Amino acid sequence: MNFNFKVPLRRLLHYAFACFLTISAHAQEVTLQEYVDYALKNNQGVKQQGFLLERNLYALKEAKALFLPEVNLNASYLDSRGGRKISIPIGDLLNPVYNSLNQLTNTSAFPEVENVSQTFNPNNYYDARFRTSLPIYNAEIIYNSRIKKEQINFQQAELDVYKRELVKEVKLAYYACLQANESVSIMQNAVSLARDNLRFNQVLVKNDKAIRTVVSRSENELIGLEARLEDARNQAVNAIAYFNFLLNKPLDSPVSLPRQETQSLLPDQAAEGKREELTRLETLSRINALSVQLARSAALPKLSTFIDLGSQGDFLRFNNDTRYYLFGVTLDWRVFAANRVQHRTKQAEMEVKAAGAQLDQVEQQLLLQTQTATNRLGSAMQIYQASKSQTGLSQQYYHDQQKLYREGQLLYIELLDAQNRLISDQLQQSISYLNVQTRAAELERAKASYVLPN
Structure with a gap:
């Protein structure tokens, strides 16, 4: 079968x-x-x-x-406390003068001022800019x-x-x-x-x-x-x-x-x-x-140019005083490389x-x-x-x-x-x-x- x-x-x-x-x-x-x-x-x-x-x-x-212009946006904000300070004796310099003026005028129109102590680090500060760079020779x-x-x-x-x-x-x-x-x-x-x-x-x-x-x-x-x-x-x-x-x-x-x-x-x-x-x-x-x-x-040397268009100042402030431009030419030439x-x-x-x-x-x-x-x-x-x-x-x-x-x-x-x-x-x-x-x-x-x- x-x-x-x-x-x-x-x-x-x-x-x-x-x-x-x-x-x-x-x-x-x-x-x-x-x-x-x-x-x-x-x-x-x-x-x-x-x-x-x-x-x-x-x-x-x-x-x-790489031969064409390059545009970059760079922005930074700084907020600091403490650090190195510089003392500015404004009061010591101006108060004697102000006292003499008050005596001469028989008024108190020139109040005394305090000496100033300013830190190096910026506080509540921003810097924003557009940088356009272009290689001239590379x-x-x-x-x-x-x-x-x-x-x-x-x-x-x-x-x-x-x-x-x-x-x-x-x-x-x-x-x-x-x-x-x-x-x-x-x-x-x-x-x-x-x-x-x-x-x-x-x-x-x-x-x-x-x-x-x-x-x-x-x-x-x-x-x-x-x-x-x-x-x-x-x-x-x-x-x-x-x-x-x-x-x-x-x-x-x-x-x-x-x-x-x-x-x-x-x-x-x-x-x-x-x-x-x-x-x-x-x-x-x-x-x-x-x-x-x-x-x-x-x-060989490298030659390029750049221009910055930006604004810097206290945070949230933008006016004619904060706006700026910066133009420059850079040269980079390696002199020694072993x-x-x-x-x-x-x-x-x-x-x-x-x-x-x-x-x-x-x-x-x-x-x-x-x-x-x-x-x-x-x-x-x-x-x-x-x-x-x-x-x-x-x-x-x-x-x-x-x-x-x-x-x-x-x-x-x-x-x-x-x-x-x-x-x-x-x-x-x-x-x-x-x-x-x-x-x-x-x-x-x-x-x-x-x-x-x-």
Whole structure:
């Protein structure tokens, strides 16, 4: 009972998966180029690099804003008790004079005054002002702005590097889906052949033309092929999931896959472009050169101007007497810093030399990568042509062996050997085709021949 229940269920699952592959293969036709364009717009890594580029754009705007006036509101209120005092002997100075005046005038119009004791700390005092400052000459601001601008170019190169790598990964994942789908098709055909052989052997045994062992061997062979078919289906599901991951789509989204025979195997004929890795290193060299100038500019004078518009006096008093303005020019020139500027400059100079050496090394590495990718593609194409020819021979050989077996002129084990050889050669042809497409994508990446969208 258990066997009769599980077999239909497993076949139902297989049928459902076959329908999924059929829907995937015959869904709305989407070309590989359209998939690549979709990935470049929606991949999370591209979005992240875009955010970093936008951050650098705002950093440049911030650096440019340092050339513009800056207005600050400064306000303070002071209330104090005690502290240092100064004695002012006003009474000792004026009272004798006042007494003499009172005697002369025979009046008391000039009263006596007390000596005054005044604290240094202000009491109930406020000072509020708007200070507008403007740099007239500051070399550090100039070089900092230039560095921010080069950092935008650096981040743009980083973004382009990621895009190129994404294009390659999308193509490799697409070809992996194609190869996995082809493997499923090959294994389905193998299972179909094994079932035909099983039915034929069952007829032979029923008619006493063969022994029961032939049927048992056919059943075991069918079980093994069905297991391999299930594994191929799982690999196809995993390949589709990874491909959708790169596209930032749901992992189970259907993928439009053409037959392998419809795909072009022509090598990449596009003109070789400039690698963004070199652009990135060249930009880094310029940044380091500007860093040298920035370090040296620390020894230059800084000239700026300011104007204060404010009011100061007793708290809550505001009139013509409390209002004031203050204009000034400031000069800041570091005279001695124990050679800190020189040491910082030397560090920046060493970074320039290191970046130059790295640029030379990367140029050689990229040339080697292009040459290696070209040779690998040539070898992969030769292997594919050989495997394609071998598959044709194996298919013809199997048909001949099957015909001899059904005529009773061949042992079943010899037919199985021909069948296994056919399956192996078909899978090898599919793998070698995938290898050609993989090597082509690697060569395209090495040559930077793919034209990235703006």
